[in-house]
Amino acid sequence: MVAEVNRLSPEAQRAELASIAPELLEKPTPSTGPKELPPLPKAVEGQVVLRLAPYPSGPLHIGNARAFVLNDAYAKKYRGRLLLVFDDTIGSEDKPILPEAYDQVKEGLDWAGVEYREVLYKSDRIPLHYEWAEKLLATGEAYVCECDSETLRKNREAKHACVHRTQDVDETIAMWKAMLAGEYGEGEAVVRLKTDMAHPNPAFRDRVLFRIAERDHPRVGDRYRVWPMLEFSWAVDDALLGITHVLRGKDLVMEDQMETWIWDVLGIRARPEFVHFGILRFKDVELSKSRYRREIAAGRLTGIDDPRTWSLQSLRRRGIRPAALREFVLSFGLSLNDIEVPAEALYAENRKMIDKDANRYFFVPDPVSVEISGLPPIERVKAPLHPDFPGRGVREIAAGPKVHVAEDDFAKFRGKEVRLKDFCNVVLDKRAKFVSMENKDIPKIQWVMHGVNVHLVLPDVTESPEPREVRGLGEPLVAALKVDDVVQFERVGFARIDHVSKAEVRAYFGHR
RNA sequence: GCUCCCGUAGUCUAGUCCGGUCAAGGAUCGGGGCCUUUCGAGCCUCAGACGCGGGUUCGAAUCCCGCCGGGAGCACCA
Numbered sequence: 208m209v210a211e212v213n214r215l216s217p218e219a220q221r222a223e224l225a226s227i228a229p230e231l232l233e234k235p236t237p238s239t240g241p242k243e244l245p246p247l248p249k250a251v252e253g254q255v256v257l258r259l260a261p262y263p264s265g266p267l268h269i270g271n272a273r274a275f276v277l278n279d280a281y282a283k284k285y286r287g288r289l290l291l292v293f294d295d296t297i298g299s300e301d302k303p304i305l306p307e308a309y310d311q312v313k314e315g316l317d318w319a320g321v322e323y324r325e326v327l328y329k330s331d332r333i334p335l336h337y338e339w340a341e342k343l344l345a346t347g348e349a350y351v352c353e354c355d356s357e358t359l360r361k362n363r364e365a366k367h368a369c370v371h372r373t374q375d376v377d378e379t380i381a382m383w384k385a386m387l388a389g390e391y392g393e394g395e396a397v398v399r400l401k402t403d404m405a406h407p408n409p410a411f412r413d414r415v416l417f418r419i420a421e422r423d424h425p426r427v428g429d430r431y432r433v434w435p436m437l438e439f440s441w442a443v444d445d446a447l448l449g450i451t452h453v454l455r456g457k458d459l460v461m462e463d464q465m466e467t468w469i470w471d472v473l474g475i476r477a478r479p480e481f482v483h484f485g486i487l488r489f490k491d492v493e494l495s496k497s498r499y500r501r502e503i504a505a506g507r508l509t510g511i512d513d514p515r516t517w518s519l520q521s522l523r524r525r526g527i528r529p530a531a532l533r534e535f536v537l538s539f540g541l542s543l544n545d546i547e548v549p550a551e552a553l554y555a556e557n558r559k560m561i562d563k564d565a566n567r568y569f570f571v572p573d574p575v576s577v578e579i580s581g582l583p584p585i586e587r588v589k590a591p592l593h594p595d596f597p598g599r600g601v602r603e604i605a606a607g608p609k610v611h612v613a614e615d616d617f618a619k620f621r622g623k624e625v626r627l628k629d630f631c632n633v634v635l636d637k638r639a640k641f642v643s644m645e646n647k648d649i650p651k652i653q654w655v656m657h658g659v660n661v662h663l664v665l666p667d668v669t670e671s672p673e674p675r676e677v678r679g680l681g682e683p684l685v686a687a688l689k690v691d692d693v694v695q696f697e698r699v700g701f702a703r704i705d706h707v708s709k710a711e712v713r714a715y716f717g718h719r
Numbered sequence: 720g721c722u723c724c725c726g727u728a729g730u731c732u733a734g735u736c737c738g739g740u741c742a743a744g745g746a747u748c749g750g751g752g753c754c755u756u757u758c759g760a761g762c763c764u765c766a767g768a769c770g771c772g773g774g775u776u777c778g779a780a781u782c783c784c785g786c787c788g789g790g791a792g793c794a795c796c797a
Contacts, residue, residue: 260797261797262796262797264796264797296797297796298796298797299794299795299797300796301796302796302797356794356795359795363793364721364793393795396795397795399795406722407722408722408723408792408793409720409721410721410792410793411793412793415795417795418795419795420795434795436794436796437796456791457723457724457725457790457791457792458790458791458792459791459792459797460723460724460791461723461791461793464723485724485790485791486790486791490730538731538732538746538747539732540732540733542725543724544724544725544726544731544732544790545724545789545790545791546731546732547730547731548730548731548747549730549731549747549748551730551747551748552730552731552746552747552748555746555747555748556747558759558760559760562759562760563760565759567759569757590756591756593760594755594756594759594760595755595759595760595761626756628757629756646756647756648756651757651758652757695757695759696757697758698758698759699757700758701759719758719759
């Protein structure tokens with residue numbers, strides 16, 4: 208029967224089908240509208256509990272966006288709860304906690320529209336972690352190890368168990384107490400989970416659960432010297448906080464195994480579902496908190512919200528809308544693919560949102576002065592605030608024979624006829640010649656007679672020879688703009704006004 | 720090297736679990752055109768993909784095997 212049908216030509220099959228079941232020929236209408244998130248495994252409306260676990264070493268940046276946007280989006284989708292749990296265990300020397308980062312993280316999340324219910328701190332929960340540790344120690348599932356990190360690494364590689372692994376539980380507990388009492392120095396003892404020294408994944412062999420750090424903690428000072436590692440603290444807190452779903456990057460898959468192992472040995476029943484997403488990278492953008500920190504310290508950047516960084520604060524200052532960031536991130540879904548996207552994709556999303564609101568103005572970067580000969584007497588011209596919305600009104604621009612044009616335009620069009628947009632046609636040169644007033648179909652460039660100093664700050668893009676800022680002249684009305692206005696400098700791009708003073712208007716470049 | 724994950728247009732993504740309506744959808748980018756006093760927006764249009772090789776099947780992007788390619792982890796960081 209099937210073979211019979213297959214022998215028919217596609218046209219014949221189609222005709223035959225049309226006579227039997229014409230509705231099957233209708234193409235299903237492709238779904239449009241906002242992208243729907245795939246369902247979360249075992250998610251129950253109203254009962255989903257998610258958590259966000261930022262490490263307070265600096266402000267959140269665009270590279271963290273996938274984690275917080277997805278968690279927030281799912282919390283909203285299922286009308287669940289999203290907890291903000293600062294992952295502020297002691298960290299390491301080269302990745303210290305910054306006291307101001309707590310507020311910087313919250314500020315970023317608030318801007319992004321992430322609605323978290325409660326704020327918790329790992330550093331407040333250390334006694335709970337100790338309790339669980341003691342259960343593990345008492346059952347012999349974990350032990351205190353005095354090997355130094357180098358020995359530990361070599362043993363791991365050689366699948367070799369050290370003497371501590373088999374020591375008595377009593378002895379282990381005495382050593383644990385000695386750790387807490389400060390009888391060991393930094394690096395002299397750790398608590399290790401007893402997994403399997405022959406485990407196929409070398410990284411998994413008797414992983415460290417606690418270590419000693421003598422540094423002061425920004426929130427709890429010197430109250431603790433024995434600090435949990437991330438995996439262990441999450442095994443405790445995910446269970447205790449009733450987290451139903453853990454959404455994390457796939458660089459953290461081994462943490463799933465660790466948490467699961469600990470729950471298994473401790474007989475913990477209620478567990479979250481683990482869901483991962485791939486690594487997100489930006490083309491031409493190297494996100495480095497430590498580098499930006501250095502540059503800020505050296506005064507080359509003005510602060511964590513400097514538009515040349517990629518912090519959420521910097522995005523806000525460049526006129527990027529939170530909704531654009533959200534759409535951008537959600538467009539990747541939950542895929543496990545590691546992706547590298549151009550920042551242009553974010554800009555495309557943002558442009559859709561700001562274009563209708565951004566009024567147009569002239570800004571002439573690196574001005575070159577030009578004197579037009581033969582110009583009829585004229586003092587000002589009019590141009591629309593927004594070409595798509597004439598009702599919004601017009602701007603009056605002072606005009607006359609002495610104008611400024613952009614250096615790039617001057618170089619490109621010197622000796623050629625161009626139209627000074629909304630003004631007149633000239634043959635461009637230092638001594639330019641007036642041609643006519645009427646609108647012609649020739650290249651149009653922006654110009655300014657006298658106006659205000661504009662300082663435009665550009666974002667940071669690696670391997671770009673472009674300068675990170677540019678100065679020039681804006682048309683007179685630019686001086687009347689307000690902080691937070693998002694405008695489009697014609698032929699230059701969208702920018703947000705950040706500061707207005709008599710001396711200059713400072714604007715942060717968003718994108719073209 | 721070991722462990723795990725992933726391969727759909729330049730880029731991102733839908734489809735893969737449950738094989739047929741997929742002669743593969745969308746977005747973005749690119750080409751062309753229209754419109755527009757911006758290199759913006761809008762409209763129309765074109766181009767562009769199932770990593771490779773076997774197998775199963777009437778039929779494979781979808782199932783199986785092998786290969787190739789990419790990524791992550793392998794810290795007393797998170």
